[in-house]
Amino acid sequence: MTTVPLFDCRDAWVDTLVELAESDDRIVAVVNDSVGSSKLGPFQDRFPDRLINVGIAEQDMVGVGAGLANGGKVAFVSAAACFLTARAMEQIKVDAAYSNNHMVLVGQSPGMAYGELGPTHHSIEDLAWLRAIPGLTVIVPSDPEETAQAVRWAAQHDGPVFLRVSRMGVPAVNPDGYTFVPGRAVTLREGNDVTIIATGTVVTRALDAARLLEQDGIDARVLSMPTIKPLDHDAVLAAARDTGGIVTVEEALTSGLGGAVAETVVRHAPVPMRFVGVSDAFAPTGSIGWLLDHFGINAEGVAEAARELVAR
Amino acid sequence: MNVETDEDLVPAVDSAAHAVGDLPVMGRIPAGASRDDAVAHLREAARLVRRRDIQMVRAAGLGHIGGEFSVIDTLVTLYLGVANISPETVADPERDRIVLSKGHAAAALYTTLAIAGFIPPQELSTFMQPQAMLNGHPARTKIDAVEASTGPLGHGLPIAVGMAFAGRLDGSSRRTFVVTGDGEMQEGSNWEALMTAGNHRLSNLCVVIDRNRLQQGARVEDTNDLEPLTDKLRAFGFEVHDVDGHDHGALLDAFAQVPSASGKPTAVVAHTLKGHPISFMSNNVAWHHKVPTQEQVELALTELEKS
Known part of the structure; x- marks a missing residue:
């Protein structure tokens, strides 16, 4: 049996974000000391002024993303999914969704990716919580290609998006020539x-x-x-x-x-x-x-x- | 005539009907106005906004009259005298931003937007009616001039920090003003945002704290005290101005110093009274969201005639 290569979808996420940011100066990353866990190092190196690190402050982080949207920016607010969703849920509801702001909430290492670190660091509630919020698109990519396409789609979609980006190794599962379309299985x-x-x-x-x-x-x-x-x-x-x-x-x-x-x-x-x-x-x-x-x-x-x- | 009140603080009033016309659109302070004329313009606007506000709350049977009357002078000064915005430039990327973080003072914001010409004055009669754009808390998706949807406390300041970052990224001179309540400063998200603004030296940001010293249930100092507030703000990297929040000239002077010469963000602690200047409301915790009786409205209107 041949070995199927496994991919960390964060690589596709950051490569795509850097590629988009080269030609779209609206794109800004907002993090909570999560440059490393979001694999945003290459983005920070290339666009140091366009990476805003608010420190360990998730409510501020999501609010800042909404303020950037008001100023015509497209904020990719990237943090461990467990902290992003649970700590800043009201900001996601009000500042992102109710306000219909174009911003992308990127939940990194979701599900039980943090394994032994325990339920405080797991994000298994996010899908149930977030699908309850009107107007929020909830994307869960299955492989690197779908992750990349979802990042591109979210950069252009004039509304709030939650994007789950996994670190657990996954194989490519989608067919060649696949096109991601929200709402299409x-x-x-x-x-x-x-x-x-x-x-x-x-x-x-x-x-x-x-x-x-x-x-x-x-x-x-x-x-x-x-x-x-x-x-x-x-x-x-x-x-x-x-x-x-x-x-x-x-x-x-x-x-x-x-x-x-x-x-x-x-x-x-x-x-x-x-x-x-x-x-x-x-x-x-x-x-x-x-x-x-x-x-x-x-x-x-x-x-x-x-x-x-x-x-x- | 007997006036119903929980506190029995309202003197009997010989009720004379007060004709209430539509709110006029006064617009900004006229270009070239003297300082005295500018202050007079703001004072008259604030008086008219209070007149209309109390009637809106009475008509809706809902509202937060106390915190509206404390913040109206700040709002009128920002919209009519300070911020570089007008109904014609409401979508201009280079406009100054104003965020009312204490969204429960929505009626004060709407009335100020009407007197400034952003929304038709006749729209004010729809406040909190079914399908109205004038929701009980302001929504950016319903009103163009509302920059951020607020209501839950502690949201406006982080959003304003993001607006200030956007301005910096654009190399723009536009400014962001955000108005919070003082009870609202108990929210941790505000201190997260203050720390970010101070550390990043967002000199294009001005935080106005409506320091009326009362929150919904009690005095702020008896709930979870903010003092020493100005020391805290300075420690977080802000230029701080302590002003009388009902003195339009003092507010104009403070806002004129944004952006600060030092490169720090600015905080204006606007010392106010909840319910100002109505005798039976002023500095009275009961008037956080109490709805006035018709007799109380008429008494307040009488007092506003003299203010």
Whole structure:
């Protein structure tokens, strides 16, 4: 078996931001002493005046981003997702979303990427919290190419965006020639027995699960959902009607992607569902790899959930 | 006539009807006006804004009259006398910015925007009505002249710091003025922002603290005291001006020193009275968001005639 290369999506994030900033002087980065964790060193070297470091002050950081938007700048406010979202939630709600400011909130190392550092440093609540906020686009890229395209899209989109950028190594999962479109799911595998809808870092695990299911004679459809908001309602409903059962997979509380999909399914095409992710729990101590296995956010866990649906 | 009040602070008034005309659009201090004429322009504008404000609160049955009457002189001075903005330049990138961080004083802001010509005076009668652009707290998506949506405290100052950074990045001389309450300075986000502004020497930034010494439930000093406030602001890297926040001439003098010669950001501590200058409201914590009776409105209007 050949080794599949894994990528840290932060590299795609910073390379794209520097590339954009070369020709778009509106672009500014705002950080909370998070240059290193955001891999923004190259940006700081190239555009020292356009990197504003407010120190460890997340409410100030997001407010500053909104003020920059008022001045015609496009602020990429980049910090560990756990601190950015939880500490500055009211600023995200009011200064970014309610104010409809063009600014990009970049949640770095989300989910359980910080592993052993524990639940204080995990950001598994972000998708559930942020999808509740009107007008906020919530993007969860699954690989480097999608990350790069999402950064480019967010730089041009005249509104507030939350962008989850992972550090956990992921393979390229999207097809050649892929184009990121908010609100459009990507069909990575056709199938009519059951549908697996995954987002972000764990899309690759959904594909692994589909291969396991194939050995059982189960033909699973795999959708990658790059935006939790807007959600691709059409793809979700087609999956419900065509396959009769949906498993959602996320490195987050299941009230994120899972909740969003369930709301659509229940309203328009009720089918049985299973939710793979973290359900109402703070994680125990463990590495990211160990934690994903612990919560069953892996190929076998996803496959088992799918088998339950098919067996009904 | 008996006047209903929780505090029994309102003397009986022989109620005479006060004709209330639409608010005139006075606009900015005329070019070339003498200092006396400039101050007279602001004083008259503030009087008219207070007249209209109290009627708006009465009509809506909601509002924050105490903190509105304390900050009106600051707002009128900024919009009509200091900031380089006008209805014609409301979208000009080079305009000065004004942010009302104490968004609960929305009626004061709207009335000031109306007398300055940014919104039609007749719009004021829609304050807090269904679908009105005049929400209970100002929203930038509803009114062009509102630079930032505020209401939850501690938001305007960080946003103003971002505006000041944007001006610096543009090499612009435009200035940013942000008006906070004094109780609001209990919010930690404000001190994060003050530290950023001081360390980055954002000389194009001016923070005005409406120092009325009362917050919603009690005196600031009895809640979580700010003192020594000016020492703290200086320690955070600000030029600090202590002024009488109801003295338009003193406010003009303080704002004229922005940007500071020292390169530091400026803080103006505007010493005010909540409910000023109405006898039964002034410096009375009960009037944070109390709604006046019609008799109280008429008494206040009578007092404003004489102010």
